[in-house]
Amino acid sequence: MNNIEHVGIAVKSLDKSNKIFAALLGTSHYKTEEVKSENVRTSFFKSGQNKIELLESTEPEGPIAKFIEKKGEGIHHIAFAVDDIVSEISRLKEEGFIILNEIPKKGADNKLVAFLHPKSTNGVLIELCQEIAN
Numbered sequence: 502m503n504n505i506e507h508v509g510i511a512v513k514s515l516d517k518s519n520k521i522f523a524a525l526l527g528t529s530h531y532k533t534e535e536v537k538s539e540n541v542r543t544s545f546f547k548s549g550q551n552k553i554e555l556l557e558s559t560e561p562e563g564p565i566a567k568f569i570e571k572k573g574e575g576i577h578h579i580a581f582a583v584d585d586i587v588s589e590i591s592r593l594k595e596e597g598f599i600i601l602n603e604i605p606k607k608g609a610d611n612k613l614v615a616f617l618h619p620k621s622t623n624g625v626l627i628e629l630c631q632e633i634a635n
């Protein structure tokens with residue numbers, strides 16, 4: 502596992518939160534992207550080496566909407582960059598972690614992603630992401 506690739510934050514309104522994070526970080530988001538399979542709209546910010554992903558639900562029943570309903574807005578996941586997502590998934594599975602999707606799927610920001618269930622990681626949803634080679 503490599504560096505933290507980004508921190509994902511669940512928000513009610515991308516428009517409102519884009520303004521808050523632009524003011525906070527002193528820079529605007531550099532992209533907005535809808536991930537249909539996850540029912541989310543995302544925007545990405547860069548702060549130095551680090552990235553922040555804001556996530557807004559596009560569906561009242563989507564995973565982000567449900568998260569906000571339960572816990573309110575806030576940190577939703579931490580994403581780690583990996584070189585080989587398939588081998589990381591099998592390594593972590595062997596370690597006893599619960600993998601939510603054992604077959605990596607296409608996420609935002611040109612990445613293959615997989616998630617670990619928070620039950621197996623002290624309540625933190627962990628995302629693995631591997632850059633898709635162009």
Ligand code: ZN
Nearest residue numbers: 509554580628
């Ligand atoms: Zn993410």
